[in-house]
Amino acid sequence: MSPQFFFELSGESKDMPLAEAVRCLEAETDSFEVVKTGPGYMVASFDERFLQGVADRIALTHSMGLYLGEYTPDDTSGLESVVLPQGSFAVRAKRFEGMMKDVDSQGLIRRIGGILSKHNDVNLREPDVVVRMQMCDAVHLYLEQHVTDTDLLEKRKVGERPFFSPISLHPKYARALINLTGVKRGGTVLDPFCGTGGIVIEAAEMGMRAVASDFDEEMVIGCQENMDFYGLELADFETIDIGEIGERFPEMDAICTDPPYGRSTKTGGENIDHIYARAGESIPQSLKKGARAGVVLPHAVEFPTMTLENIYLQKVHGSLSRHYHVFRN
Structure with a gap:
């Protein structure tokens, strides 16, 4: 026993x-x-x-x-x-x-x-x-x-990185998001809205193959800079729109992402909810069948293309809450 x-x-x-x-x-x-x-x-x-x-x-x-x-x-x-x-x-x-x-x-x-x-x-x-x-x-x-080494996680929070945006998940929540997908060590994890790289930094630290993409080239370059700062490597990366990830990054073991929201984020002029809808269409095309996606959004969302397993709520401050969605492909 x-x-x-x-x-x-x-x-x-x-x-x-x-x-x-x-x-x-x-x-x-x-x-x-x-x-x-x-x-x-x-x-x-x-x-x-x-x-x-x-x-x-x-x-x-x-x-x-x-x-x-x-x-x-x-x-x-x-x-x-x-x-x-x-x-x-x-x-x-x-x-x-x-x-x-x-x-x-x-x-x-x-x-x-x-x-x-x-x-x-x-x-x-x-x-x-x-x-x-x-x-x-x-x-x-x-x-x-x-x-749990909270001091080490604090050293990787957004303000400690050479390239950062004020809106970013704390490393412990980025790590929790990855864990909620159940991806195994050595698996390939894609963040298609990589931003400054908070999620892929944790994925690489956890022994995953970290893959990053974003429609904003500045973010992809900054993400690489942050990975280099921590002595980590991206397994792959690309400056592409969310609609292209299925063809460029097929058969991912997990997708973990914190898409843009709020007035201070870059969306290329596209409506936020439209971005979320397109993400819901593209993510299952990039994800292995039966694999999970962890997606953080400011409100609860259901995608008809995937099964919603659970939503976990994190109250941040004031009216801002983060909803950690776990989808199954």
Whole structure:
């Protein structure tokens, strides 16, 4: 039986973090089972050799590791049988969105630490092992084995690039968009509205073959400049209209894109909704049958040419919301 792993999900964008985690497991493992889900977490069973691959690509999960079980604030006796890896340890607690407010978290940490310290020394400053305690619908404990490197993602955000436009997805959401398609490592990912390259930068960082196109030559050149800045390469690129991608880029494993919207974007004078409609016609011509497209739009859209699997909402500011569409070809 495969071990179980706990995923501490980000609290942002509601159900997108869970969906992303499941898609990452689909892409990186040969088999898995979602054992349980709840507020701010997922527990899944799979072979541990796939854990690193999942951790390397996931964006909307704070941390993950071997699941030590579910307890109540009044009963942690089941921990008597838990054996930690060799070395010192520390227990660190987090309430998900303020849940379990009436529970004394520090008292609970001391009680759990007292049980686990029978076999391992406590070291609060520099522990060899961190035991995470997630307080939500129950008290969940897990070994912290992987933490998402948010600092690295921040270094790739739009303002840090040599060529940038103020309207661009944050790297963690660009990465989540790619993951929502379930594309496997080594697959070919096309962004036909590449802009400054935020999506293809993440695709290349994740081990995909990144392909970029845009109707604006300045954007394609700028995208290449940004890829060079991070030491990455485009597998292919072209300055072409969205209507031409089917012939130029056939059989893509995934299409992930954030088309233009708003007054400050270049559209060549074309109506935004007309651009979206043409994209809906062209994307399935470029996408493998059964493959997925992740498309970010300012409002919900259905394309008759593809099956809409889901929409995930991200509120940005004021009246601006992003709708992350996942289509199946």
